[in-house]
Amino acid sequence: MVDVRIRVRIEDFDFPKDGLSKLDYWFYGREGGDFVYYEDKLFGKEDKVLLKNLRGEPEIRVAPITPKIDRFYAPRSRGSLSSIVSAVRQIKQIEKGYLAIHASCVSKNGEGILLAAFPNVGKTLSAHQLLSSNNEFRYISDDTVLVDSKGMAYLTAFPSAAGYYDFLRFIKPKSVGRLKYYTSFIKSWFMHKNKVLNRLLRPPHFNLAEIYPTAPQTKVKVVCTLEIGQKQIKSTSPEDMMKKIMAINEYSLPRFYNNPFIKVYDYFNPGYIDKIRRKERDNLLSFLTNCECYNLACNDWNWASLIKELIG
Numbered sequence: 001m002v003d004v005r006i007r008v009r010i011e012d013f014d015f016p017k018d019g020l021s022k023l024d025y026w027f028y029g030r031e032g033g034d035f036v037y038y039e040d041k042l043f044g045k046e047d048k049v050l051l052k053n054l055r056g057e058p059e060i061r062v063a064p065i066t067p068k069i070d071r072f073y074a075p076r077s078r079g080s081l082s083s084i085v086s087a088v089r090q091i092k093q094i095e096k097g098y099l100a101i102h103a104s105c106v107s108k109n110g111e112g113i114l115l116a117a118f119p120n121v122g123k124t125l126s127a128h129q130l131l132s133s134n135n136e137f138r139y140i141s142d143d144t145v146l147v148d149s150k151g152m153a154y155l156t157a158f159p160s161a162a163g164y165y166d167f168l169r170f171i172k173p174k175s176v177g178r179l180k181y182y183t184s185f186i187k188s189w190f191m192h193k194n195k196v197l198n199r200l201l202r203p204p205h206f207n208l209a210e211i212y213p214t215a216p217q218t219k220v221k222v223v224c225t226l227e228i229g230q231k232q233i234k235s236t237s238p239e240d241m242m243k244k245i246m247a248i249n250e251y252s253l254p255r256f257y258n259n260p261f262i263k264v265y266d267y268f269n270p271g272y273i274d275k276i277r278r279k280e281r282d283n284l285l286s287f288l289t290n291c292e293c294y295n296l297a298c299n300d301w302n303w304a305s306l307i308k309e310l311i312g
Contacts (some may be wrong), residue, residue: 004092004144006085007059008265010309015039015050021268026077027260029268038078038262042069049078051088051261055272056089079260087259094280097149101245101284102252105140105153106130107218110151115296116245117226119252122303124160124208126226128170129304129308131212138215141142142208144253147220149286154217157209161202162188175211221257223291226237232297233310238288 010177015037030036035052048063074080087142093099106121113130117123127142141156148154161170163185173181180279182205187254191198223242236244249255256262257273266273 002093002096002098002148004096005057006088007057008085008091009059009061010064011061012064013048013050013061013102016047023264023267024077027264029264031268033191033268036261036268038261040075040077040254047075049081049084049261051084051265053092053281054088054114054265058092060084060088077260083254083259086254087256087262090256091262091276092272093146094276096281097283098146098279099145099283099287100144100156100253101250102143102248103145103245104142105145105218105220106152106157107138107140107215108134108136108311110218111222111224112218113224113311114145114147114153114220114291115224115226115303115307116248118248119302121228122226122301124162124277125166125301126246126307127208128166128302129302130307131208132170133304134214138218139212140218141199147287151220151287151290152217153220154213155209157214158208159205159207162206163192171206171211176206193299198303219248220291221289222294223288224294224296224307224310226303227295228299229297230299231306232295233306234295236295238285238291238293241293242281242285243287245288246281292301 020030022028025275026038026040028039029035035050038049040047043044045065047066047069049066050061052059067081070080093287100265101114101116103114104127105112105114106127110192115126117122124142127139130137142160143158146154148241171181187201188204191201191203223241255267257277262273294310298306
């Protein structure tokens with residue numbers, strides 16, 4: 001698994017601004033400087049963030065007030081501290097040959113099946129269907145999976161939403177505990193019956209890694225996109241699959257190059273972020289090179305039958 005070290009220090013600090021250029025009201029930097037400094041005043045307190053050494057082992061220094069501000073509402077000018085850390089982590093992962101894909105992934109007999117899709121198309125559902133239909137399948141991920149340029153996918157578990165019908169089909173009391181099962185069932189039923197509640201409330205979430213057997217990693221053999229439409233199993237090239245997955249990621253995942261700190265860093269260090277973006281595409285294409293790639297579509301949400309028809 002990728003080892004990414006980001007040092008985050010919360011402390012009072014001063015950062016000299018003499019000789020620096022200022023962008024907008026808050027950001028400071030210098031041409032070719034491996035840092036970005038942010039400073040603002042809120043309620044008489046100094047909200048300060050320093051990102052430095054992005055090309056090496058990154059460090060983020062923040063004033064003590066900054067995490068407290070983020071608990072209420074992170075300023076749009078800088079984004080949340082967690083979003084800055086996430087953007088830096090993405091960059092360092094890409095440099096080491098990894099990337100995240102908005103996809104579910106399961107493994108059977110050591111060979112992985114990765115299913116990439118836009119939100120609400122069927123990633124979690126397809127994982128449920130495969131894992132519950134055959135005890136040879138092992139869970140890797142059902143939302144966003146970490147992969148590397150050598151074709152490996154790594155266990156990446158997140159709590160996932162369970163709709164009413166998914167709940168009835170796949171969630172059992174013994175899997176999550178009776179109390180959580182029945183309270184979650186009642187909530188999902190009310191949300192299913194009331195469109196207003198369905199929009200306002202957060203649906204029940206479950207960690208599939210706690211329900212199904214897992215594998216720490218798998219060599220991916222088959223990569224598919226999922227679409228709602230007329231039934232289709234269509235072979236495609238790794239190059240076209242790379243373009244589709246990049247589009248899925250662009251829509252579905254926070255992108256490092258959209259973070260305000262990274263945008264300012266890119267201004268003072270032209271070319272560096274473009275290099276990282278090219279590296280991400282290279283990592284993905286290398287990951288896909290030895291995979292069988294398909295575009296799948298169906299109208300009845302029965303992803304398992306399509307996949308089983310594909311892999312036998």
